[in-house]
Amino acid sequence: MKKAEVVFIPFPGVGHLVSTLEFAKLLINRDNRLRVTVLVIKFPNSTETNVYTKSLPISDSLHVINLPECSLPPNSDPVSARNALLEAQKLNVKEAVSNLTTGAENGVLAAFVVDMFCTTMIDVAKEFSVPTLVFFTSGVAFLGLSLHLHTLRERDNVDSTQLQQLRELAVPSFTNSVPSKSLPSSVLRKEWESFMMDFWKGLKNADGIIVNSFEELESYAVRSFLSDPSLACLPIYPVGPLLNPEPKIKGTVDSDDIIKWLDDQPPSSVVFLCFGSMGSFDEDQVKEIACAIENSGTRFIWSLRKPPPKGTMIPPTDYTLFYLGSILPEGFLERTAEIGRVIGWSPQTKILAHPATGGFASHCGWNSTLESIYFGVPIATWPLYAEQQTNAFELVCELKMGVEIALDYRVEFNSGPNYLVTADKIEKGIRSVLDKDGEVRKKVKEMSEKSRKTLLEGGSSYTYLGRLIDYIMNQINHFHSDFGQEAYNHS
Incomplete structure (x- = not known):
């Protein structure tokens, strides 16, 4: 019998790509009637996606097609560049999907799964008369906020200037x-308005939204989708946590070295400071962090990266050892040699999974948040950009699973950070996140247990995944008689 073919279109950013690929694996492992084809879009001259797609276990149920690279208009800002890239790829997507549906050995096209930033591809799915599901790489509460902001704009004409003037917003x-x-910069800035409207509208155009989260973690937010009339028509499928496996990237540090060092530390005694694939700080801020670490006297691993040139979108790089000494306070490395390690790129999941790690000073990217909860490590929040301020607010104020270093710190693309976080504030956060008897630690440990069970039979994510698969198979029954009732019953 032919398989049901699901076409995935992930966004090229690593934070998006990896969880999408994890979801693709989850889907085909759950039901052998499904086959997934991932259409990989690349930013021009970027190789970072290769590391992840090459590590996929290619089988007759999962395969990857690299779409031809497109050149972008010169000197375009990040938003226009992205829009141009997706528009240029529509023809390639159409061609790839047409080829999929004509080959004798291929399956029957059942659905598209597109990244939250690729909803313009819904147009292509419509041409093939199949439904589109959006893969949302952040949490359910933030999804609810996004849709609510769209409603406010459409219904009440609330724009970015008015949002800035509000003290707070009921969501x-x-x-x-x-x-x-605690709202993302993109929501508060005039120049992002049309982009955000397209983004929100794209979400509402979907036939359902798959979310990398789980009901036990965000039960209030999940319930709001059932009870709020403006959201009730949009089915959501929280099927997480979908965690990032580490790619085989070598930084300046040998990850075995770090793990060996952790093996010698007492349980839950080390604070891990790491700010994501795009996170970095200027010299003033680095000195405040160093000062806080030293004053706290705690054991630490600090992933410290070199900022990219101002006004560019390239990721931070690792410092050379010589340069590291010059940006840290004089003698810092010598004085802390016994209790800590300053490294570049870090094997994040390995460090979080280690029993010696007791706290995580983090930018609150959603993938990092899920990993931290999964491994039972409380977070000290220090958001930088995108939706991280909202995630930090959710962790500290809603879920009580984080402590605050900062909630409203933000780095703007062209103008840098909005303030300097002082050493005493950072030190307080570090001490607080390592508190052995704290309520926060207790809550995180309980949620860690739940996050490990939710994808097993009987768990909420397992159940939602089953519903999603039923939905996909039902679409086929609608359109193709050779997928008769018998195929459906076998589910």
Whole structure:
């Protein structure tokens, strides 16, 4: 019998690509009637996606097609470049999908799964008369906020200037009102308005939204989708946590070295400071962090990266050892040699999974948040950009699974950070996140247990995944008689 073919279109950013690929694996492992084809879009001259797609276990149920690279208009800002890239790839997507549906050995086209930033591809799915599901790489509460902001704009004409002037905003997917300073920069800035409207509208055009989260973690937000009339028509499928396996990237540090060092430390005694694939700080801020670490006297692993040239979108790089000494306070490395390690790129999941790691000072990217909860490590929040301020607010104020270093710190693309976080504030966060008897640690440990069970039979994510597969198979029954009732019953 032919398989049901599901076409995945992930966004090229690593934080998006990896969880999408994990979801593709989850889907085909759950039901052998499905086959997944991942259409990989690349940014021009970028190789970072290769590391992840090459490590996929290619089988007759999962295969990867690299779409031809497109050149982009010169000197375009990140948003225009992205839009141009997706528009240029529509023809390639159409061609790839047409080839999929004509080959004798291929399956029957059942659905598209597109990244939250690739909803413009819904147009292509419509041409093939199949439904489109959006893969949302952040949490359910933030999804609810996004849809609510679209409603406010459409219904009440609330724009970015008005949002800035509000002290806080009541949002159906949050129990507490969300302070405007915890909203993403893109929501508060005039120049992002049309982009955000397209983004929100794209979400509402989907036939359903797959979310990398789980009901036990965000139960209030998940319920809001059932009870709020403006959201009830949009089915959501929280099927997470889908965690990032580490790619085989070599930084300046040998990860075995770090793990060996952790093996010698007492349980839950080390604070891990790491700010994501795009996170870095200037010299003033680095000195404040160093000062806080030293004053706290705690054991630490600090992933410290070199900022890219101002106004560019390239990721931070690793410092050379010589340069490291010059940006840290004089003698810092010598004085802390016994209790800590300053490294470049870090094997994040290995460090979080280690019993010696007791706290995580993090930028609150959603993947990092899920990993931290999964491994039972409380977070000290220090958001930088995108939706991280909202995630930090959710962790500290809604879920009580994080402590605050900062909630409203933000780095703007062209103008840098909005303030300097002082050493005493950082030190307080570090001490607080390592508190052995704290309520936060207890809550995170309990949620860690739940996050490990939710994808097993009987768990909520397992159940949602089953519903999603039923939905996909039903679409086929609608359109193709050779997928008769018998195929459906076998589910």
